[in-house]
Amino acid sequence: MTTEKKLTSLAECSHGDCFVIKELNIEGTLRRRLLDLGFVKGAEVVVLHKSPLGDPVAYRVSNTTIALRNDESSNIFGEIVRGDLK
């Protein structure tokens, strides 16, 4: 699948996946906020734990842990790069 370069959303990733951001389908302040936090094109995101009720999910980006709701993460697109789990 990855060879076809089909983009998946961050929300579809599961625990332990390593994901590279290709596109942010978000406008306005939230986009800026996400960029500030390190969700920039080309950044690696590791999917960490879910909250007990399933949403939000914690991600590790740029050495920090950031929680996003599904509403946000479903608009962040990129590729899953498996294999280098931490």
Next chain:
Amino acid sequence: MTSQSALNHNSLQSILAEVKDVSNEDIRDEIVSNIYDKSKSLCKKVISEKQSELYRSDKLDDIFTSRIWGFPIMLVMLGTIFYITIAGANVPSEMIASLFGYLETQLTSLFEALHAPEWLHGILVLGLFRGTGWVISVMLPPMAIFFPIFALLENYGYLPRVAFNMDRLFKRAGGHGKQSLTMAMGFGCNAAAILSTRIIESPRERMLAILTNNFVPCNGRWPTLILLASLFMVTGFTGATGTLLTAAILMGFVMLGIVVTLTVSWTLSKTALKGVPTHYTLELPPFRRPKFWNTIIRASIDKAWNVLKRAVIVAAPASILTWVFANIYIGTTSILMHFVNFLEPFGHALGMDGFIMAAFILGLPANEIVIPILIMAYLSQGAMLEIEDLSRLKQVFIDQGWTWLTALNMMLFSLLHFPCGTTLVNIYKETKSAKWTFMSFLIPTVIAIGVTWLIATVVRAFGLV
């Protein structure tokens, strides 16, 4: 000068117009990602020896926010704090109370020796000294234990995890995930928590947090809850079991507060404050071991100072006022009793009595003084009581016709009723709206009346008391 600024204005407009031609979303992204790339390359140059130990926090988070353990751990932590608070506060509370009792006797002898007039002794010793003494002995020990422990959790970094765990619930209710952080601040003081709602950027969600913050019992209400729970709810149990049960009851009240918060938030989101939750990002900072003694000592001193200050500023005048009201007679009845009698039918309908209602109303400036006012009002009925004996207090209440229903409803009313005066002032300052300030008074009051009335009615209908 006029022409100068017109010229300036024109040139500024032309700059802005020019900027609009070139500026676009791509440029913005590029600016930010350029900065990011630079940071990254700098880090590569100056940082060495990265290793996976960095992620110890993640392993802890796997437990603290796990599907199975996330909520139970939250409950256990809160329960443990309550347990330690209650178990630890008992002895010092009694000690401080007996110290004040002793001092009161000494002061009384002194007044007698000086042939001071009766009323002066009444105002200063039975009013001011006794009332303030009560506030200090009931409030100081639990607060000086609760808040240092809470501060440890706060400095460790546990609070954002609570916000993370609870977010889904708040989102459902239309609120912001950070509302749980402002609620946690409410444990300390609702008035201060109103200021902390500034961390919520969306005005709608911030208003929800402001309007519901009062459903978290603040330090002025903890002692009321602890006192009544231990006097009336855990009868027949002593020692560790009793303390454990008291802690469990407090947990129940906190849960109830959360349920009411969510329900009110949800209702408002569907009605007066319509809207969908705005975006949400929350950083989970790494866990940091707090400086244990430093945190403990600073938090206890801060809190103790706070309690003492409030006792002097609020409790002292209120105590004097209550004593005066209780001792100035119109006809054969004191002003206080006129007020109490007037409130009696209302109080009775809510499962309480006129004294309790009067205490809550007179306690508007600060929740800490509700119990002292109540006791003083009961005592003005003639029954003498040396305040050094906390357990004899129950007898005073029972003599006034208290049942478990009275205690339960007073606790519920305390949890749910209108915010204190300081909180209302802060709400007005923050919202700049008389309407919303009034709503923040009205909503809790209506809920408090509704809930206690319902319980009283049902309990009486089934003949349970």
Next chain:
Amino acid sequence: MRANTIALAGNPNTGKSTLFNTLTGLKQHTGNWPGKTVIHAEGSFEYNGEQYVLVDLPGTYSLFSNSTDEEVARDYIIFDQPDATIVVLDATSLERNLNLALQVLEMTNNVIICINLIDEAEKKGIRIDEKKLSRELGIPVVKISARNKKGIDQLLATLSDLVNGKIMTTPYRMTYSQEIEDAITKIESKLKVYFQDTYPSRWLALRLLDGDEELILKLQHHNNNRQLEVKTHDVPISVKS
């Protein structure tokens, strides 16, 4: 003698408030959660016979005015023009923290980078070459641990040297793609005519490109007030408006 004003900037949760308390001896409430410092706190201290006023800005991830916090922090640096700005960075997540530092460097020259939580980072096996970072960025870099009071003396000495002109900084300025640089140059030259050197014009140009039009209106307002103040001072009677 005038007190030096020093701004404390940094990401949330970098221990800014702890440093603030350490330096000023005040008891600003600390806690490990983002957004704790909602109102900026001010305190003062003395070092080597000189007075310093320290302003604890709200913790922010950037200064792009995405939120009120960021605006407060940014406005303070631009309008109040403190004598020095200490950017507090978290040694354990330097990468994201450096973003803010780079942004501050675009705004002002007198910057000290203060890498906090250094003992925590060392425990985790992170080594930071502060001398190299200092060379790369052209400003002093000090490693400290605010809670264990390590490196505070060095920070204060550096601060004193900086405000007394004993250290000259050559702050690193971001360079962007040719397209952006061309646009910056064009706008910057025009802004210079208008604002002279009151505000960092390159930074302003960038913010405009970034779409922050509100900022320029704020600046215009601020600038007019300033000129008016000067004018009224010189010729008090002839002011017309």
